[in-house]
Amino acid sequence: MKNLKINNRFTAELPADPELTNEIRQVKNTLFSYVNPTKPSNPKLIHASEEVAALVGISKDEIQSEEFLNVFSGKEILDQTQPYAMCYAGHQFGNWAGQLGDGRAINLTEVENNKQRFTLQLKGAGKTPYSRTADGLAVLRSSIREYLCAEAMHYLGVPTTRSLSLILSGDQVLRDILYNGNPAYEKGAVVCRVAPSFIRFGSFEMLAARNELKNLKQFVEYNIKHYFPEITGEPKEQYLQFFQKIADSTREMILHWQRVGFVHGVMNTDNMSVHGITIDYGPYGWLENYDPNWTPNTTDSQNRRYRFGNQPQVAHWNLYQLANAIYPLINETEQLEKILESFMDNFISDYKIMFLSKLGIFTSTETDNDLIDNLEAVLQLAETDMTIFFRNLSTVKKSDSADEAVKKIEFAFYKIEEFSGEILEAWKKWFTVYLERLSVEELSDEERSEKMNAINPKYVLRNYMAQLAIDAADKDDYSLINEFYTLLQKPYDEQPEYEKWFAKRPDWARSKVGCSMLSCSS
Known part of the structure; x- marks a missing residue:
């Protein structure tokens, strides 16, 4: 080489x-x-x-x-x-x-x-x-x-x-x-x-916990010099800018996780990168049924600390620990606290924009919070596949009735027989509001669909898919590894030759080890 x-x-x-x-x-x-x-x-x-x-x-x-x-x-x-x-x-x-x-x-x-x-x-x-x-x-x-x-x-x-x-x-x-x-x-x-x-949050925590302040100062300045060279000013100002940049990139990363339905499963501070990148793929999983309380980690099954819906809060908590670690270099809390307070405020604001874009809405109104909250509620009334729902939502047209719209997303339901009565009425009610909201958007159906399909993936590495590749590889068959590698390079494209992977989790995978929950054993 x-x-x-x-x-x-x-x-x-x-x-x-x-x-x-x-x-x-x-x-x-x-x-x-x-x-x-x-x-x-x-x-x-x-x-x-x-x-x-x-x-x-x-x-x-x-x-x-x-x-x-x-x-x-x-x-x-x-x-x-x-x-x-x-x-x-x-x-x-x-x-x-x-x-x-x-x-x-x-x-x-x-x-x-x-x-x-x-x-x-x-x-x-x-x-x-x-x-x-x-x-x-x-x-x-x-x-x-x-x-x-x-x-x-x-x-x-x-x-x-x-x-x-x-x-x-x-x-x-x-x-x-x-x-x-x-x-x-x-x-x-x-x-x-x-x-x-x-480099991880835990690197700084270790130095602070051991009171190795000389090494802590050297390490923070090493990171600024090599990874954040745009940072300038007096030392304390540099350390605050350093923390701000980590908070910003962490927020962006978590927004992407929530957008595609990724659950890390073990968001310990030693698994958090200063670059705001996803590291340490252990007991992760993809949110198939839209359940904000789901965690893929067997070790976390009781308290569900690292469940899908709690990932923003855990990121915030982890940033608190990083702030505590670099505090000895700054010796004042006010600016650190401001950055931490703004993290959740900014996340909530960005999350709304992100979620609306998944719905094909690219302007924001005050009533959109209700639209989002109500959708997150109806998604949980019956087992509903997150990836399929958002992908098929792009086929809904402004001229559709609520009944027609419901029909276009029913493939996302795991048990179609549950798609009736009060659950069906709740969906129709949501779609009535959604269709009214779409009617004031300037984009045509075709333009909106194209934008939605660029942010709502058709294909993700579903847990059962990874397990199929593992089972085959155990028998010296690596064809599925090759197939999934190729498929997942274009997750937003239709790829009709791979249409069979645009499918809900099969029943056999509901409780199979490696498909429903995973341990840290690797």
Whole structure:
């Protein structure tokens, strides 16, 4: 990979762990530890993204090389590089967890290409000093989900990490998928994921909690220098601008999640990026039935902290923790509190605009709040598929009657027999108001439909689809991985050859492990 331009700023400019042994331990006064990946026994490339490869400076031909396979499986180390795992802390499910760190992720290197910078990171490449009681490996099941979903999110227009490669390790990994005392061996795999960096809210929390204020100041200024160079002014003003930019990009990311029906499932502060990008695809899921209380995470099934409808509030809470972490550099609360207060105000305002655009309404009135609230209520009266409803809503015309409009979206209902009586009347009532609202919009039906279809995807990586790809891959059949990768590159296009994937969750997937809820076991 002769065109990779390596430039490791993180390890060159920030304090390193002086201890080089790969032993589980508390690591203080540092931001990372040098550690090499565990060598896989028999790596095999399942899939690689030519687009992401080109993004970082790897040619199409190089993807098929033995060097590519060895480097991105962890078998070989690139020249002029020294892999490392990052040290950070965080709040998990609202509770302080102390030191966490890259327990199954190893950063290979930073590269430059076309005036952009990227960090290349292996997930599932073995034990690090931060692995706690785990082995640092990953199974094929979770690796397929991460590889496909990150790319699917990118093409949906959602800020995210990218996926470069998916590689079988050739080794077996022991996992208890439901945490019920029944562990079993699964195929091991490694994903190479790509991002500007993998710096998290928890990185700053760790330094503040340990009162490592010199390192905290250095780290904040490192981030400003390299990722927010437009920030200027006195130091305190810079720190406030830094926090404001993170709050803004986080708000934008969550708006996109709500727009497409994505549920992260584990929004701990150590899973929140300073770049406002989606990271750490663990027990995520796609909202199929429109249920704001749904969470895909079995660990969260009781309190549902990370449910779909609560994601904006959790982002706000996580930003509070970040504000607390950088407070020692500012020593005053007023401006931080203003940024935090404006986060929810701005989110509510932006959410209204976003939701109305999903409805094909591009001007806003005071009564639109009721239109949105009433729709969110009727969507929950009977099991209704979110993606199909919003996509088919674009076929409704201004001249339609409420009955005709209802007919055009009934495919979104899981049990058509429930589509009667009071539920049917509630839908007709909503459509009557909606059609009146459309009548004052200047766009023609065709123009409105085109705009709606550009923001309401036809295809998302539904939970059962990912599981089908996993089941096939377990039998050495990677055709569905290839098919979904191609399909999800154009999620807003009709793609009639893939029409079968524009479908509600099948009954068999309603309670199947991996389709309804998932654990953190990976």
